[in-house]
Amino acid sequence: xxxxxxxxxxxxxxxFHSGYDYGYLFKLLTTLELPKDEKSFFETLKLYFPTIxxxxxxxxxxxxxxxxxxxxxxxxxxxxxxxxxxxxSDSLLTMSTYFxxxxxxxxxxxxDSKYKNELYGYGxxxxxxxxxAGYN
Numbered sequence: 858x859x860x861x862x863x864x865x866x867x868x869x870x871x872x873f874h875s876g877y878d879y880g881y882l883f884k885l886l887t888t889l890e891l892p893k894d895e896k897s898f899f900e901t902l903k904l905y906f907p908t909i910x911x912x913x914x915x916x917x918x919x920x921x922x923x924x925x926x927x928x929x930x931x932x933x934x935x936x937x938x939x940x941x942x943x944x945x946s947d948s949l950l951t952m953s954t955y956f957x958x959x960x961x962x963x964x965x966x967x968x969d970s971k972y973k974n975e976l977y978g979y980g981x982x983x984x985x986x987x988x989x990a991g992y993n
Contacts, residue, residue, distance in 0.1 A: 866907035871955045873926045874913040876979045879906060899980060910967065912955055913977040917984050919962055926950060933957040 862868055863886060872878060879902055880891050886905065892898040902909070912929070916922035922929055927941065927950070935953040939946030959967050967973075977984045 863905045864907070868908065870906045870909045871951060872909065872911055873929075873951050873954075874977050875911055876976045879909070879976075882906075895979065903974060907974075909974055909976070910955065910972055911976050912951065912958065914975045914982065914984060915958065915967070915972050917977060918971065926954065929958070930954045933961060 870879075880898070883889075883901060883905055884891060892901050912926070916929060922932065926947070927937070930937065930950050930953070933954060935950060935957050937946060937950050939949070941947070959965055975982050979985065
């Protein structure tokens with residue numbers, strides 16, 4: 858953790874539909890068990906990764922963008938380097954997609970109050986599926 862990549866709010870982590878990825882990274886970094894509930898998970902997530910952007914969450918608030926990372930990248934004119942579902946290739950595509958999305962839909966400036974520290978399908982945002990009463 859001495860790399861400076863975690864525990865620093867100046868480092869921006871960009872991902873696509875990545876709740877499990879952050880859980881995996883937390884487990885690797887700390888060798889601790891994952892938090893037992895979602896609230897504790899988000900508290901821990903914010904400590905280690907204080908500034909995150911989930912592209913899938915960001916596009917969920919825009920009209921006309923549905924599907925996976927590759928489709929969004931294609932729609933934005935981003936070119937993949939390397940094979941799909943390989944860490945390096947996916948990482949480069951994620952970043953180029955984020956910058957293209959930021960430029961084309963947000964005038965180069967992403968609104969932190971709307972998009973920072975939200976994960977698609979987690980927390981209390983509009984992407985979370987609500988089960989029957991008493992289920993969640």
